[in-house]
Amino acid sequence: MKFKADRATLLKALAHIQSVAEKRNTIPILANVLIAVQGGKLTLTATDMEIAIVEEVAATSSRDGSTTAPASVLFEIVRKLPDGAEVELDQAGGDAPLALRAGRYATSLNVLGVDDFPSMTAGTLPHRFMIGSGVLRGLIDRSRFAISTEETRYYLNGIYLHPAKGDTGDMLRAVATDGHRLARVETELPAGAAGMPGVIVPRKTVGEVRKLLDEAGEQVEIALSDTRIQFTIGTVMLTSKLIDGTFPEYERVIPRDNDKILRVGKKDFSDAVARVSAISQERSRPVKLTLERHLLTLSAASADQGTAKEELDEGRVSYDSGPIEIGFQARYLNDITDQIEKDVEFAFSDSAAPTVVRDVDSPSALYVLMPMRV
Template sequence: MKFKADRTTLLKALAHIQSVAEKRNTIPILANVLIQAQGARLTLTATDMEIAIVEEVTASVTRDGATTAPASVLFEIVRKLGGDTEIELDQSGGDAPLALRAGRYATSLNVLAVDDFPSMTAGQLPHRFHIDAGVLRGLIDRSRFAISTEETRYYLNGIYLHVAKGDTGEMLRAVATDGHRLARVETELPAGASGMPGVIVPRKTVAEIRKLLDEAPEKVEVALSETRIQFTVGTVMLTSKLIDGTFPEYERVIPRDNDKILRVGKRDFADAVARVSAISQERSRPVKLSLEKHLLTLSAASPDQGTAKEELDDGTVSYEAGPIEIGFQARYLNDITDQIEKDVEFAFSDSSAPTVVRDVDSPSALYVLMPMRV
């Protein structure tokens, strides 16, 4: 195998590929990228046996062939070469090293046998649809912060993507929860998605597809079965196993009759939370919200550092209900308000019941936040 490729093109592809390759080296071949050169086409593949990513780039191929090389090492070399250098890769076959040349720089990398590189086939993917890249990006961004990292509840370690009944008919809905907060975001159902099963997309897959969406063309193709999902983003195809589990009946934890409504400017609220929570370095220490008519008082206390308090009045606050005091973890408040553009609405019941949070200007998103004892 021998080819030349533009450094910028190769670097972009390797950046996508190397983040999927297994770095713990429990199975050495999984740390490698499979490089296949044929005609004017270069195909790069990496897998950790849960996710597989394949990307095609253009190259000047003088000898067809295939090899594998350490993904992270190759990426670092290409990244550090700099400029618009043309890179030549040459491997004569078998276990001969992979020679890399760029200008006056030359190196060689040890390879592993192509036959040892695993093939992760997607199988039949009967459900296919296209979705705007920006829409998919929004579904992910406004829900993934609530994905659980608790491995014992593995069925919460991803985004639940499914078809649901909305106010205007069937919707494509993304839901994530860690038991402390819940995010539910929906969009108009894309053509072709109506019969799809509900699937749980793993956390790592969510992170990898989100990276690709920053450079995505207008449309992304999604294909899935009950066990696999595949995203085609331009010249990149990412295939992933799905979490084999049952997502909880999340609608049961969304309160329907919270009647104490607070509306507050997102920026004023987020800044006040940041200021009062700065008194404590403990991430789990709560911020207390004390509400009375047209007045919100935020406060926090630390046994070692002291106390902090800030008031927001009717210039930025709208609240007509009776007094209430309720506490939330500052980080959880920030995670939700980060998803909101302008004004945030809180719907409370009492100091111990779940609170519903909405973006006033975007009814497609709903959040639920469990209070803390203060």
Template structure:
């Protein structure tokens, strides 16, 4: 195998690839990237046996062939080469290293047998549809903060995508929860998605998809089976296993009878929460919301540091129900208000029942937050 490739093009592809390659080296071949050269194209593949990413880029192929090389080492070398470098890769036989040259720089990398490199991309995907980059980014961006990191509840370690019926219209719905807060976002169901199974996309896959979405411009093609998902981003294809588990019946935890409504400006509220929460270094310390007629007082206290409070008045607050005191973890409040642009709506019952949080200007998103004892 022999090729020449522009450093900028190769670096961009390796940045996508190397984050998937297994770095713990429990299976050595999984730390490598598979490089295949065929008639003017260079294809790079990495996998950890849960996710696989394949990217095809343009290269000057001087001799077709394939080789595997350490993904993270190759990435670091290419990253530190000059921007304008033209990289030449040469591999002559299975028992020889991969030679890399760029100008006056030269190095060689140990390789592993191409035949040992596993494939994750074969098999059938009976469901196939397209979704816009903007819509998929929103579904992920507004729910990923609520993904659980508790490994014993593995079925919560991802985002649950499924079709639901809302106001007599089928919607594609994304839901994530960690038991303390829940995020649910809906969009119009894409054509061809009506029969897809409900699937849980793992947390690591979600973050790899989100990184690719930052550069994507065209619609994303999604293919699904009961156990795997494949997404095509033009020259990049990501394939991932799905979480084999049953997502809980989340609709049961969304309150139906909350009647007390608080509306407050997002910026006023978020900055006030941050200021009063600064009194305590404990991440789980609650912020107390004391509600009265068109008045909201936020307060927090710490045994070691003292206490703090801030009042938002009628020019910033709309609340016309009976007085209420309720506490929430500051970080959870901020995670949710980060998803909201202008005005936040809290729909409350009492100081121990789940609270619904909405963006007044965006009915497609709904959040549920469990209170804390204060």
């Protein structure tokens, strides 16, 4: 195997690859990238046995073949080469080292046998559809903050992607929850997605896909079965196992009759939350919202530091219902308001019931937040 590639092109691909490759594991081959040249085409592959990523790279090849080399080491070497460098990789086959040359720089890397590299074949993926890269980015960005990190409830460790009936017709929904907050984001159901099963896309996969979307073209192809999902984003194909579990019936926790409506500017509200919550360094310290007609008072207290209070009055808030006091963890409030562009709407029932939060200008997203005792 022998080829030459532009340093910037190779570095971009290796950045994607080494992110998936397992750096710390008991199976050494999983830390390696599979480098293959066949018919003049160069592909790089990495897997951790849960996710596999394959990327085609523009290169000039002079000898077909394949080998594996440490992904993170190769990435660091190429990253530190000068801009504009042409990188040549040459491996004679078998267990011969991989020689890398760029200008006057040369190094060699030990390799592991290609036969030991695991194949994570996707099998049959009967459901296929195209979705705009910006649409998919929005589904991920507005929901992934609510993914649970509690490993015992593994079925919450991802985004639940599924078709659903919405207020305006058939929708594709992304839902995530950790039991404290819930995010439900939807878009018009793409052609070809109507028969897809509901699937739970793991947290790591969501993160890898999101990184790739920053460099994506206009469209992404998604193919899936009951057990696997595949994203084709430009020259990159990422295949992942799905979480084998049942996502909870999330619709049952979304309140329908919350009738105390607060509307407030996102910036005014989030800035006030940040100021009053600064009194305490405890991550779980609640911020109390005290509501009266056209007046919102935010307050927080710390046994060690003292108290803080800020009022948002008429002109900045709209609230016509009866008085209510309710508390939320400041970080959870910020996680939700970060997804909102301009104006935020809170729908309350009482101080102990879940609160519904919406973006006034974007009905496609809905959030539920559990209160804290204050």
